[in-house]
Amino acid sequence: MPMRLELRGVLKALAAPLLPSAAMLVAILVAILGSMPAVAAAAFDLTQLTQLLASKRAGEATFVETREVSVLDRTVTTSGRLSFEAPDTFVRENLKPLRERVAVVGNTLTMSRGERSRSVALDSVPEAAVIIEAIRGTLTGNRDALQRVFDTSVAGNAEHWTLDLVPREARLRTQVSSVRVTGRRAEVREMQVVMPDGDRSTMTIEPIAAAATSGSGPAR
C-alpha cells in the first residue's frame, strides 16, 4: 500500500509540471479547431477576389447600361459588347443606340466613333482613368492597380461577392463618388457608378460562354 501511494505521489510529482503543458496543448487544439471555421468565414478579401478574377485571363460579354442623368428627361440605355484580356487590355463597344468604341491597352486610350478616332495617354487624363481602372482592374484581377487608385472593401464570398471602390484622391472623388462591382465566382455581373451630383449608371454584364483559349476580343 505505501508503494502505491508512493507511486501515486511520484506520478503526481511527475505530472505536476506536465499539467500546465497539457492545458496549453488543449488550449492550442481548441484554438486551431476553433479558428478553422473562422478562416473559412473570414476575409474573402481583395487578394482572394483578385486572384479569383485573374484566373480568367480573357473574356467577352454583352452588357446593358442604364444612366440616370439629372439634366435629361429620361434614362439613357446603351448596350453592346465588352471584352478584356490580361494583363491590361479592355475594349468596350457600344452597339445601340450609337456605334462607339473605347479601347484601352496599357497606357493608351483610344476612342472611336465612326471614322473619327482619338488616342490619348491614359495617365494624362486621370479623370477618365478612374473609371477605366475600375473596370479594367476588376476584370483582369489587378490588385495593385485597384489599390493604387481606390480604397477597396470586399463583402460576400466567392460565390457571390461585392467590391466597393472609392477613389483615394479627393480630386478624383469630384468625378466619381464610388463604384460598386458585384459578381459571381470569376465573373463580373454588375457595375454601378455613382457620381457626386447624384447621377448614376448601372451596367449589367452577361458573360458570353467563351472558348477556353484566351485572346480573342473584338479586333483592336
Next chain:
Amino acid sequence: MAHSFLSFLPSGGVPRRALVVWLLALLAAVFVTVRSTYVADLSAFLPRAPSAGQAVLLDQLRSGVAARLVLIGIEGGTPAARSAASLEWGQRLRESGLFESVNNGDNRQYAALGQFLFEHRYLLSPAVDAQRFTADGLREAIAETVSLLGSPAGAAVKPVVLRDPTGETVRMAEAMLPAQAPRSDGGVWVSRDADRAVLVATTRADGSDLDGQQRALEFLRTSFAPHTAQGLKLLVSGAGTFAVASRAQIKHEVERLAIAGSVAIVLLMGAAFGSLRALAIAVLPVGTGVLAGIATVSLGFGQVHGITLGFGTTLIGEAVDYAIYYLIQAHVPRSAGRSAGDSHRDGQRGADRWIVRNWPTVRLGLWTSLCGFVALVFSGFPGLAQLGVFSVAGLIAAALATRYVLPVLAPDGAPGLGLRRRLGAWTGRAAAFAPTLRWPLALLALAALVALLWLPSPWRGDLQSLSPIGAQALKVDAQLRRDVGATEAGTLIAVSADSEAAVLTLAEQAGARLDRLVVDGALEGYDTPARLLPSPATQAARRASLPDADALRRRIAEATVDGPIKAERLAPFIADVQAARQQVTLTRASLQGTPLATAVDAMLVPGRAGGSPWRVLLALQTGDRGIEVDRLRATLVGVPGVQVVQIGSELGALYAHYLREAKWQAGLGALAVCVLLGLYLRSWRRLVGVVQPIAAAVLIVLAALALSGAALGILHLVGFLLVVAIGSNYALFFDQVRHGAAGAGEDSDTLASLALANLTIVISFALLAISSIPALYAIGEVVAPGTLLCLLLSAAFVRGPRRERRGHDANGPGAV
C-alpha cells in the same frame, strides 16, 4: 626717347610722318573700339541661309516659339510636396509678367480660354456645317452628346448641355487634344520615368533677346528659393537656357584667354629680351593689330562677336612675331670699340639692313598668311567671316607698324639680349641636327598618309559640334523633353501666302491632306493654327449654315421627338445660335489680348506688305517611326505655297554644303600660297623643298586627329589652312637661311627669332585648344601642333642649294 626720335631727321620726314600717321590711326581705332557693340550669342555660327526656305527655318530657330521655351523640372521631396510647389510656384510665375504662359497641368488658368472658345464655338467647331443643323443632324448630334453624359467624360459637358446640345465643345476639345500629353498626378504634370514634376514656360522675351531671356531665367531661380529650402531641386533647360549659358561661357573664356595669352607672351618676351623697353616696343605692333582688327570688324559688321575676340588672342601670337623678327634680326651686335652711333655713321642701321634683307621674307610671310585668312572671309558663316576680317586687318596693321614704326623707335633692334644668345645657340644646334631626322620624319609622314587612306573619312562634323553645351546639360534637356512631350520639331510643313486669309485657307487645305495620313496611322497628329483661327471663308461658311430662330425651333422639335431632352428646354441653345449668327469674323488682330493669341502666334508668322509673306508652320507629330518626306510631298501635291522642311536633315545638308565649299576655299587658299611662294623663290626645287615640310605636317596632324576619333568639321579645315599659311613662314625662313650667304651670327639670330615666333604662336593656339568652346578648340588643336611640326619639319627638310655638298657642311647652316 624723344631725343633719339628727333635725331632721325636726316632720313627725311618719312619716319616722323609714319609715326604721326600711326598715332592718328591708333586714335581712330581706339575711338571705334570703345564705341562698338559686343555680342556673344551663337547665332553668328549658324550658316547664312542660301535659300528663302532655309531662312524661315533659321529664323524660327533663332526667335520662334521653340527658342522661347523653358523646360522645368522639380525633383526631390515627396510627390505631394512637388505637386504643391508646382501649383503654387507656377501661379507666381504667371503673375510675374515675364512669361507668356506657364503650363503645368493646372487647368485653372484656362478658365478664360475655355470661356472664349465656348462663346465662339459655332465659328471654331470643325463639325459645324449645313448638315449638322438639319433635323437628322441635330438628332444625331444630341444623341452623341447624351452618350457622354452619365460618365466622367461628360462631366465638363453637363453644365452646358442645354446651351450646347450638339456637343461643339466636345468636338473642339477633341481636335485640340494633343497626341502626346504628359502624365497627370495630383493635378499637375509629372514625369513618367522619374520622380519629377514638370512645367513648360514660354518667355515673353524673344529668343534672340538674350538679356531678356537671362532676366526670366534669373527670376525663375530666385523665386524658387523658398522651395529649395524645403529640399526640392530645380532643373531648367531649353533653347534660351543654352543660349544664355553659352554666352556666359564665351565671355568667361574670352577673358581668360586674353589674360592668359597676354601674360604668357609678355613673360616669354621678357625672358627673351630681358629689357622692358624691348617688351614695350614689341607690344606696339600687337596692340596696333588688335585695335585695327576690332575696329575693322566693328565698322564692317556693325558688331563684334565674343568668339572673334577669343580668336584675337591668336592674333597677339602672330603679330608679336613681326616684332620678334624685327627686334632680333635688326639687332646690331656691339663689338668692342664700336657704339651704336658708329654704326649709324656707317649708314648701316640695323633697321635699314633688316628692311633690305629680311622684310621681303616677312612680307611674303604676311601675304601667305593673308591667303589663309581671306578664305575665311568668304565662308558661309558670318562668325567665320568676322574672324577672317579681324585677322586680315590685324596682320596688315601689325606688319605695317613693324615696318614703319619700329625702325623709328628702335633702329637697332632689341637693345637687350636676355636669353637670346642661349636660345640662338640652342636652335642653331637643333637646326644642324634636324636634317638627320629627315628619314624618320619622312617615314612618319608616309605612315600618316597610309593611316589616312585606310581609315574612314574623319570629316563627320556637324552643327551640333559647334555648340559648347556639355553632355550633361543635353541629357537633362532630353529627359525633360520626353517628360513633357515637347519633342524637337523634326518635320515642319511651311505654308506661305500673301495675306492672312490666303495662308489660313492654304493651311486648311494642307490640313485636310494631312488628316488622311492621320487616319491611315502614318502620322500621329499635327499642329495647325486653323483649329484656333479658321480662315475667313470657313468662318463665313459655318456662320451661313446656322439657321434662323424659327427654322431652328422647327428642326429641334422634330429632332427631339422621343429623345432624352425635351425641345422646350433647349431655348438657351436657340439663343446662342442666333447670337453666333451675328458674330464678327475672328482675325489674328482680334485675337490679340485673348488667351488664344499666344497659341496662334506660335504657328502663324505675320508678313509685311511688300516684304515677307505670311507664313504658317505646321509641326508634325510623327511618333518614333518618323515619316518619309516623299510620302509627305506626295500627299501635299496640288496645294500651292507648301514646303516640307526636315529640320535635322536641312541643317545637316546646309553644313555639308558649307563644308564642301570650305574644302574648295581651303584648296584655293593653299594653292594661292604655293603660287606666291613659287613666284618669290623662282625655282621648282626650292618650292618643292618649302612645300614638302608643310604638306607633311598637315598629313601628320590630320592622321593623328583621325586616329583619335575626332569628328572634323569646317573649323578644323580653317585650322589646316592657317597651318599652311603660318607654317610657310618657317619654311621660307629656313630656305633663306640655308641659301643665304649670311654669317653664322646672323643665322643664329634668325633661328632664334624663328624659334621664339613659333613659341608664341604655339602658346596662343594651345590656349585655344584647351578652351571649352568647340569653335575655338577645333582651330587650336589643329594649329598648335601643326605649326610646331612645320618648324621641326622645315628644319629637317628644307635643303640648302646643291652647292652645299661641295663647300658647306652637308647638314645645313653651320653651328654657332
